[in-house]
Amino acid sequence: MPRRPVSLHAPRGSVAADVIREGIDALLAEEAQDVPLEFPAEALVEAERAAARELATADRTDRTDVPFVTLDPATSTDLDQAMHLERTEDGYRVLYAIADVPWFVGLDSALDREARRRGETLYLPDRRIPLHPETLSEGVASLLPEQITPAFVWTLDLDSAGAVRAIDLERSRVRSVRKLAYDQVQADLDGGQGHPMMVLLQEIGALRAEREIARGGASLNVPEQEVVADGDLVRLSWRRPAPIEDANAQISLMTGMAAADLMLASGAGILRTLPPADQQAIDRFRRQADVLGIPWPRDRTYGAFLRELDWHEPAHLALLNHATALFRGAAYAAFTSPQEVPEDSAQAAIAAPYAHTTAPLRRLVDRFVLLVCHAHAQGQSPTPQLLAALGEIPEAMRATGARAGTLERRALDLVETAALVTWEGETFTATVIERREPGEPETGGGAPTRVEVQLTDPPVTAWVPMDAWPGDVVRVRLESVDPARRRAVFVAAREEAA
Incomplete structure (x- = not known):
């Protein structure tokens, strides 16, 4: 009988990668009707043809002399963005290259139809299900180092306080000279040996964060639950993004705000909206x-x-x-004329109009935003074919986003329960983060008072039938774990129940 790989020194809560792989395989089999795994043959043929196309130079600037760099997780190969930052006499210039996916994926093509069916790349604990065939998303369309790649290049000129003074957008040929990784970049910066462009990124990011606060924007400083691969094992951990990731996010946010302003001024586009809290x-x-x-x-x-x-x-x-x-109620709003612009066009958490435009390899809507913005930047009207497509994208993003969120949550539940098996029967200290009384809609009629708690180790959250108040530190016991049903049951520890 085959045995599972075992490490005598593995951290507690680690799970054999094979166990997770089998579980994800089973989960995807359950979702086979809704989650496309294989690309249609026609789409794959189009992808191969697109990958072999010679990159035309007409109507495309040459930026291959600019030493762009990318900044992503160490293992990423679907690289949407590359940046070049420089200081000017009275501020900064940001050149932000975004993968030119429309060069490879034509409107109403088989690739386009399949991308609309998928909506976004799905990230699961042991794999990803890409939006586009990997020959594009991790090959010729990705901004990999030392590869000449088609890209949309945003030029954003900032003043000394980080305010955007001028915007331009062109289609170019670019070449990234280096692939940088978040963790190593942060370690280098902390050690005083940071890459010069990353030092400048910190500076610009801090200015943009100050502007975010001044205009009333907000972000939640909460830990992210992530699955960490360690050889033949995987485990869960809580992770707070490194400061350089926050600075990098500010560049993306700034670009999305520039895209929104450009589309609003020209009367056509797709915004990412969020209503203000009542x-x-x-x-x-x-x-x-x-x-x-x-x-x-x-x-x-x-x-x-x-x-x-x-x-x-x-x-x-x-x-x-x-x-x-x-922060509830995020949506996409498409408009094809000034009369259709949504009454409240702002994204409340950003406190400004905003659009998704920096991740076209991984998210459907960005490809359409880039095409619309480029037309506007060149003083042209978007084509009728493009305008006709805009109205279909919000619903495609809503439907596929809901499906992705459900699947990713179920996959994390699988990892959680597999990891919790070794802790069954033990008691933990936890922080209460939510309380629901009997009769509240979320609890169901007749359900007892419940609290949601967050544990540090193991790194999970759980609902527990007990009464306590948010902010209380309580003791809970892991009563049972059923990995097959992806279910773990926590109860109040005896000292809490007494």
């Missing part, structure tokens, strides 16, 4: 902050307030969880 939700959040002993000063924006919270503190962690109620 006053009732804001008042409730203020009361929650007061109860947790973290009053929200009236003269401080909620964005500035949220940035001060530290998820390592139990009360802060609970309040950050409550803050998610202020």
Whole structure:
């Protein structure tokens, strides 16, 4: 009988990668009707032909002399963005190259139809299901180092305070000279040996973050649950993005805001919207902050307030969880004339109009935004074919996004329960981050009071039938684990139940 690989020194909670692989295979088999795994033959033929096309130089600038660099997780090969940053006499210039996916994927082609069916790349614990065939997304369309690649290049001129003064967008030929990885870049910066462009990225990112706070924008400083591969094993951990990742995100946000402004000024495009929190939700959040002993000063924006919270503190962690109620209702809004521009065009968390435009290898909508923005930047009208397609994209993104979120959550549940097996029967300290009373819609009629708790090790959250208040530190026991059903049951520890 074959045996599972075992490491005598593996961290507790590690799971054999083969176990996870088999579980994900089974999960995808259950979702076979909704999750496309294989590309249609016609789409693959188109991808091979597109990959072999000679890159035309007409109507395309040559930026191969610019030493672009990419910044991504170390293992990424679907590289959407490359940057070149420089200081000017009175500010900064940001050249931001975005993979020119439309060069390879024509409107209404087999590749286009399949991309609309997929919507986005799915990231699962042991694999990814790409939006485009890998010959494109991890090959000729990716901004890999020392490869001449077609790209849209944004030129963003900033003043000394980081405000955008001028915007341009062109289709170019580019060549990245180096692939940088977040963790190594952050370690180098912390050690005083940072890449010069990464030092400048920190500087620009900090200025843009200050501008975000000033305009009332907000972001949640919460840990991310991630699956870490360690040889033949995988494990879960809580991870807070490194500071350089936040700086990099500011460049992407700035570009998305520039794209939105360009589309709004020209009367056609697709925005990423988020309605502002209603006053009732804001008042409730203020009361929650007061109860947790973290009053929200009236003269401080909620964005500035949220940035001060530290998820390592139990009360802060609970309040950050409550803050998610202020960030609900994100959607896409397409418009093909000034009359169709949505009444509230802003993305409330960013506190400005915004569009997804920097990840076309991995997200469908960005390809259409880039095409529309390029037409506007060149003083042209988008083609009728492109305008006709805009109205179909929001629904495609909504449907595929919901499917992706469900699948990714189920896959994480699989890893969680497999990892929790070794802790069955043990008791843990946890922080209460949410409380629901009997009769609330989420609990179901007649259900007992429940609390959601977050554990540090193992790195999971769980609902527990007990009563406590957000911010309380409690003891819970892992009563049972059923990996086949992807279900773990936590209960109040005896000292809590007494």
